[in-house]
Amino acid sequence: MASRAPDLSRFPKAQLRDGPSPIVALPRLSRHLGGADIYVKREDVDGLGGGGNKLRKLEFLIGEAQAMGADTVITVGGRQSNHARLTAAVAARVGMKCELVLSRLVPIDDDDYVENGNVVLDRLFGAVIHDIPGNVSALQVAEERAATLRSQGRKVYVCPLGGSSPVGCLGYVSCALELLDQSRESGIEFDHIVVPNGSGGTQAGLVAGLIASGVPPTKVVGYTVLAPLEKAFATTCEKIGQTLALIDSSLTFSTSDVVLHGEQLGSGYGLPTDSMRRAVNLLASQEGLLLDPVYSGKAFAGLIQSVESGRFGAGQKVLFLMSGGTPSLFAYRSTFA
Numbered sequence: 001m002a003s004r005a006p007d008l009s010r011f012p013k014a015q016l017r018d019g020p021s022p023i024v025a026l027p028r029l030s031r032h033l034g035g036a037d038i039y040v041k042r043e044d045v046d047g048l049g050g051g052g053n054k055l056r057k058l059e060f061l062i063g064e065a066q067a068m069g070a071d072t073v074i075t076v077g078g079r080q081s082n083h084a085r086l087t088a089a090v091a092a093r094v095g096m097k098c099e100l101v102l103s104r105l106v107p108i109d110d111d112d113y114v115e116n117g118n119v120v121l122d123r124l125f126g127a128v129i130h131d132i133p134g135n136v137s138a139l140q141v142a143e144e145r146a147a148t149l150r151s152q153g154r155k156v157y158v159c160p161l162g163g164s165s166p167v168g169c170l171g172y173v174s175c176a177l178e179l180l181d182q183s184r185e186s187g188i189e190f191d192h193i194v195v196p197n198g199s200g201g202t203q204a205g206l207v208a209g210l211i212a213s214g215v216p217p218t219k220v221v222g223y224t225v226l227a228p229l230e231k232a233f234a235t236t237c238e239k240i241g242q243t244l245a246l247i248d249s250s251l252t253f254s255t256s257d258v259v260l261h262g263e264q265l266g267s268g269y270g271l272p273t274d275s276m277r278r279a280v281n282l283l284a285s286q287e288g289l290l291l292d293p294v295y296s297g298k299a300f301a302g303l304i305q306s307v308e309s310g311r312f313g314a315g316q317k318v319l320f321l322m323s324g325g326t327p328s329l330f331a332y333r334s335t336f337a
């Protein structure tokens with residue numbers, strides 16, 4: 001296995017973040033749950049656009065868009081997409097126009113869900129919003145819109161769901177390298193790194209980054225919150241392969257390197273579960289930290305379950321990747337009322 005950190009400096013990158021995200025111990029919550037020592041990596045604290053995991057991907061995606069001379073970025077997502085909101089913020093920051101194709105993927109249609117949360121922010125950042133039904137291919141609508149704008153002379157960059165192209169996944173390769181540096185500096189080695197899995201790019205990038213650094217990739221434990229387990233597993237493996245090919249074609253992986261669980265998905269993407277509600281309430285009331293109802297709340301519920309079942313036992317160190325999504329709490333007001 002390779003033991004040298006991969007060099008990502010040859011990939012164009014827009015600087016959108018403020019340096020390493022802090023790792024913080026949660027002693028009160030760890031005592032409360034009575035098992036492993038729990039830490040969080042604050043991927044949610046960056047200043048731009050309200051912060052969240054999509055900023056790391058967007059550094060490489062917008063770097064690529066700028067290298068291609070793009071003046072407009074189009075992306076896709078659910079109505080309350082954090083990725084869409086951050087793409088709109090980043091476009092404002094770098095001076096590009098932004099259009100969002102937002103699907104009604106989630107069967108919730110109260111006013112909070114449709115107009116509050118991320119949608120308020122999308123509008124503030126100046127994005128054009130295309131509202132489409134859940135059964136239409138958002139990427140196809142985005143490509144058609146891109147073709148129209150190109151025929152008018154615009155240079156359009158289309159960004160995939162969740163920003164999870166291989167180039168976008170480089171953002172989480174860089175996060176893996178950063179957290180290995182933080183481990184070396186602090187002397188704290190993590191046994192497990194727990195992450196939500198939506199479009200799969202966050203987990204895929206982390207796994208690829210660990211493999212490229214010669215660290216066991218099974219430390220990364222994902223919880224699917226979007227696709228059913230089998231589909232999420234296949235998507236994640238595909239993205240790991242593509243990301244490894246991009247950073248070093250000699251690197252390989254096997255499906256046994258990928259740890260992904262399906263039991264926190266509940267009835268589907270964006271639909272609240274009791275264990276998510278409990279996780280969001282617990283982290284807020286014990287630590288003053290905000291999870292989100294769609295991604296990190298469900299993955300943290302998986303972490304809690306692993307501590308309570310003894311799978312993450314006393315003496316183990318577990319790092320949770322706080323991925324952002326705070327604005328969507330306001331879209332789910334009735335869920336927490």
Ligand SMILES: *Cc1c(COP(=O)(O)O)cnc(C)c1O
Nearest residue numbers: 082198199200201202295323325
């Ligand atoms: C998009 C998102 C995720 C999931 O990341 P993927 O790379 O799409 O798997 C997790 N948490 C939040 C808050 C997100 O917005």
